[in-house]
Amino acid sequence: MKKASPILIFCLLGSLVFTLATLTEAEFSKLRAAQAGQGAFTKLLGDGRRLFSGQAVAMADVYLHSGFYPSIFDSVEKKGEKAISNTDEADDHSQHKHDEHGNCMHEEDHSAHKHDADGKCVHGAGEEDHDEEHEKAMSFMGKPRDPLDALIRNFRVTQHSHLENGEEREVIPWLKLAIELNPQAVETYAVTSFWLRKNLKRVEDARGVLREGIRNNPKSFELLFAMGLIYEQDDKNDEKARNIWLAAKRFWEDQSVDAKEVSLDSYGKITVNLAHLETEAGNLKLAIQYYELTKLTSPQPDSIQKQIDSIKSRLSGVTAPTGELTP
């Protein structure tokens, strides 16, 4: 058999490769188009990336505590809610003033806290002081158990502190990573937007994060609520805030009964803010309706009733007595 020339073999293989490339190009371009919007992690890890999303949020929390953080070996019962998840609901108490009677003076996000019968601010879940709870949760270290433990502690962060003075920005990369790892984790968008808006004063970036979240989770009432807060508090655009909160309310109501049960708190936040907005706008009857809805979900219906009574008395032209809650 005659030996084929290496040049001829090379040309044959070259033309074979070229032909195959032209044949498969159409299929590959379709595949590339389908993956165009995907980030590096999606391409690398696929859906498995979602497993690491929580880890990225935990890293953000570690940074927020300047490295002082319980490990999985520290008492599980001492682990509290992540400080990073201090969205408006938990943290807003420090951001408004109180009068000499302890009444709430700020007129912004009334979902951020609850009020007792006298109109005094009461903290969120469990009605205990959040900071105290958090301090308790972070007192996991205790005294050294043995001399070796005492020596090792010289090389560890042993004091609980939070980032401040703009250093909170350091948590953002991890939160952004968490979003990329799991675009369906609604809370991560809300938390990222909170830190950008409240602590770093980067309202437009916060808005961008929420828009991305709403794009990925179009029926998320939590994100619509957070977006409404930006319109109300930062843009002072009550009309847009109202529309967005109404959409949020609609999406909440469209859920299944089970889903509604686990998100009652969100509904309360939406309706109480709508009620407040309508009170400000002078639509007192509508405000009462929203407060009635809030009362159904509130752990403190008496304080809501007090506000309803106050509005009713305003409607009937009776002046509210001194010290009575005004929303």
Place this chain on the structure above:
Amino acid sequence: MNTVFAIAGVVIKELYRRKDFYVLFVLSALITIGAGSINFFKDLAMVRYVKDVCLLLIWLSTLAIAVMTTARQIPSEKENRTIFPLLAKPVSRVQFIVGKFLGCWLAVGLAVLVFYVFFIIVTAAKGGEFYFAAYAKTIVLHWLMLGIVIAMTLLGSVIFAAVSSNATICLVAILGILFVGEHLNKIAVRQPEPMKSITYTIYYLIPHLEMYDVRNLVVNNKQMPDLIACVKATLYAGAYMSLFLFSTWYVFRRQRLNV
């Protein structure tokens, strides 16, 4: 002592002739620069995550270099039969062991220094502050930890037959200590007897390599341990290095050198 330094010199030359260090350094540099160049909301002042990523890569790379370099020292001398002329000269087995250890430790020390210079440059480029004393302590503590690792791997190289098995077992043990070592006392108190006593004994027996891991302090700009704590850590490392080296010599002194 000259004999020890002569053996150590050969080991150092071997490190910079081999490709391991260069590959790991380039890989670490590329990943760090890649992470550092990501733009989060046009805010260039975010530096901690870059420090974190860079320090993690430095730790992983130097651990790999230390274990791989040390694990092949004695087996390769045996395989190439260069150990016979070496020990035929007036070189005792103690000098051989100490020379190998010192060579590996100094060579890895050089690698650590290069890695940290890169780390300092990256941190400075991202606007991070430079704390000389803090970085000096970090480097020394890291180097001390690697000293224990090298001594431990050297002991493994006279116990285990193959380089791969020694390297794998040592890396598993080291990573185990780094992740769990510090928490064994917490685990122990939750166990019933006799598991409690056994766990506590292990806690006291193992070298606590994780003690030298001060990345958290560096990343979060926290105060570094004082001089007394550093001296204690040095004595602790010295004690374990001596123990492992003595054990290595004890096993090696009557070991057959034929493969």
